[in-house]
Amino acid sequence: MVALTGPESFHGLHFALHQKRRSDPEYLAQQLSRDNSTRRSRREDPEYSAQQLLRENSTRRLRRLDPEYLHNESTRDKLTQQKRRSIRVPWAKALETYNNNIKDGPFHRCYSCDRLFFATQISTTDRDKLIKNNDKKSDDKKITEEFLDSIVLPELLVDVEYSFCSTCMTAIKQKKYPRFNINHSNLRFPDVPDVVKNLTPLAERCVAARIPFMKIEQVSFDKQLKIKSGVVNVPIDVRKTVESIPRPPEESGVIEISLMRRMEYKNAYLKEMIRPADVWAAARLLCDTPLYKRENITMNPEMDPNVLSSTATDDMNQLRIADSNRPEEPVPGSSELPDRHLPEETLLDSTDAVRFAPGEGENPIPMYMDPYCEELAFPTIWFGHPRGVPPKGIRLSFLDHINSEIRRFDRRACRPDHILFLHKKAQIEQLTKQVNIVLRKSAQTNNITAAQVRNKQFIDNAVNNDSAYRFMSAITGSPAYFEAQKKKIMATVRQTGGFTLFITMSAAETHWPELLVILKKTVDKEEDNREQALEIDF
DNA sequence: ACCAGTCCTCACAACCGTTA
């Protein structure tokens, strides 16, 4: 009691002084800036800021229990938010934001499916927060440490912040495995040894168990690639191909090789300088892989130039003997048989490349009947390993697989030839599916018999009724596709009246420096500035 | 005891990005 009176009077005086001082604007400003700086430094301490947050939130919740307070706050907030949203941005500023925004490319990696996304498509959260935000969920939906560990890419597990694409995020929040999750759906690319990874295109063809013959052409002035007609998938006897490559005397030797469709053709399918030693090394490694074993592909170790090159030059005689013992190359009658026994000097100096046609005489296999044609055709990507199969309960279509592989952080699947190959394969896949559907539909309505199909009249009727080729409407550019588009446009015209304005737009990607910078960054992982991009000559 | 200066703490407001 006594203690109260003393300090009270003291304090009364003290506050008055305090307030008087504060009324001086200069003094107040000084005090404020002092306070702010100390606060800022204090708030840098994570423990302190966490405590402050906790305090703030608990008191805030209590405050918000009062309906009057809540009403006041929300009306205040509403006003300010509406004000904020109604602010008109000046043109220059808007332009600046736009210019900054278009610099963003698909650089952001989803920690679950490893696909690349634009910044807006991805959300980032702390690992801890994901686990902590469990309060409202039932026990079986709670995200556990083990669940996260099994989802996130192993090489990124150590990070504090995790980024997920919206698809994966929605699944994770419900504690489901995302469909495209690399770990759970077995989508990871196999590790490829450097020898195989660095093979040149033709060297890759030499060790591949399938050659997908495609007509890839350059279009227009910017030389983009397009595929013409279909893919002919030819199985190859790898052993015969590799062993028929002439061997230069030294290991570092390089020879020029032309890959022909047929020996009698004039133009080569591919022409390139290759190192036979590398081809051999790669072939040897590939022979130990699951798919190559499945295809019973083996090499004769005695023929390996990597082994031979270490021996003296007089061993070359032995090599020749070994060569002559080998069964002769097929394709009799061709005057341009590749001569594997050309003297070395002629080989190395000659302007005429060694020509060979490993696919000649082999029967092509339709792609949809060859389950591993892709993996076998692109050993630098798949290294003789089959594509992973997702576990039970997760269904991924072929297009889903392509989606995942092409958008993957690992850019290995994004080679022009591979993409065009996938495109054709996907198209065939789509067609066969559609055919099945059409047949099923018509089989339900009117039972089709073998006799009917053989009857020309029946087929003509089917064509007249559209049912025979309607399935093609999914294929861009087909007559049925344009038919479908025409119908859509006519429907629009009927609904909204005739068109008044047509706009044709083109991306003009060669005059799009931001895109070139983005490509450089995603594909080569290199930073390139806008000026350099503008200087690129097409 | 008084005074002046400085620092600390608390509640709340304001702002703002994110999300349902």
Place this chain on the structure above:
DNA sequence: TAACGGTTGTGAGGACTGGT
């Protein structure tokens, strides 16, 4: 688009310290 929650700033009360 309202609501939520993280962050920062503000104003007030009050404690501590050292000097007179």
